[in-house]
Amino acid sequence: ERLQAGKPETGVIFLNARHDEGDVMITIKDDGRGLNREKILATAKKRGMIEGNGSQLSDRQVTSLLFRPGFSTADKITEVSGRGVGMDVVQQNLKNIRGAVDIKSKPGEGTTVQLNIPLTLAIIDGMMIRVGSSLFIIPILSIRESFCPAVDSVTITPDGNELVRIREYLFPVVRLHSVYGLTPDSEELDKGILVVVEAQGRNVCLFVDEIMGQQQTVIKGLSDYIAKSRNVKGVSGCTILGDGNVCLILDVQALVEMDKSEKYH
Known part of the structure; x- marks a missing residue:
């Protein structure tokens, strides 16, 4: 699939950390296929998280579905995926320390996850x-x-x-x-x-x-x-x-x- 998209066979994950104002900002970015909007909406509809087909939802609203408890688009359950325990836990743990998490994605280009962590214990x-x-x-x-x-x-x-x-x-x-x-x-x-x-x-x-x-x-x-x-x-x-x-x-x-x-x- 990567070769067909004109990308190297091996994927790349970028990790960056920097200090901005009162936060440590950690950015994780890949060069994969990006988020599958239709698959996310189909899963959300199946679980009763949205009404209709979700076509009226913006990309940011669709991305926010990933933070709903129990949400997973994995086709099968493994040790690390498919259980619906993931981004909602990350978001809640960051909220507990007054931090935040944000996800941005471009189809065919990749996904970026940014964590903002307050400098409370640095x-x-x-x-x-x-x-x-x-x-x-x-x-x-x-x-x-x-x-x-x-x-x-x-x-x-x-x-x-x-x-x-x-x-x-x-x-x-x-x-x-x-x-x-x-x-x-x-x-x-x-x-x-x-x-x-x-x-x-x-x-x-x-x-x-x-x-x-x-x-x-x-x-x-x-x-x-x-x-x-x-x-x-x-x-x-x-x-x-x-x-x-x-x-x-x-x-x-x-x-x-x-x-x-x-x-x-």
């Missing part, structure tokens, strides 16, 4: 930094370098944005005290530290007062109320310090995106 290597009296964690994997800038390395564009020259390149500055409404030790760049971070091939310089040190960090999710607060934008989670205080973990990608659309200083 552990990362982080760099603790201080801005005013507040502490933050920056994921080590996002940090490229840090330095104290010289006065003559700073350039201000006509629209008021700050750029810092690092060797032959110019990088924008994000003042964390402006983002979070804090009072820094000094607003002069040469009196603080710039931490160069990268996300999706773009670099920005985070202006901080002090680098406190590196530590392993257990990431806990923010509540819906806190996550929607304007005062914690650019944050992917939090951690509890040894003294019991809460320390916010910066979402570097979100901060890079802010630099494209907002002005802080």
Whole structure:
């Protein structure tokens, strides 16, 4: 069947995991035949899950049938299929931890399953930094370098944005005290530290007062109320310090995106 469709005889399964905002996003994708809409509808009709032939249902509504308890299109029961215990269990377990699962499919091209898992128990290597009296964690994997800038390395564009020259390149500055409404030790760049971070091939310089040190960090999710607060934008989670205080973990990608659309200083 694969050869007739012009595909290699051996199928391929792609697996990808990435950090996005406060979630770990796991994507599983194959290059198979995709979901069989007619077979799904026939099974759903047989089990009394839909009325009529289901022709009025959108592709997303048809896909959602896969999450119904007891649903299976397998022709026979094996150790791993045909029992109707599968995607409904996955969906419920993810809901229990405030996660989500989504399925997308293209006939003849394959199926993609995406799992969104909150960063409630993830552990990362982080760099603790201080801005005013507040502490933050920056994921080590996002940090490229840090330095104290010289006065003559700073350039201000006509629209008021700050750029810092690092060797032959110019990088924008994000003042964390402006983002979070804090009072820094000094607003002069040469009196603080710039931490160069990268996300999706773009670099920005985070202006901080002090680098406190590196530590392993257990990431806990923010509540819906806190996550929607304007005062914690650019944050992917939090951690509890040894003294019991809460320390916010910066979402570097979100901060890079802010630099494209907002002005802080």
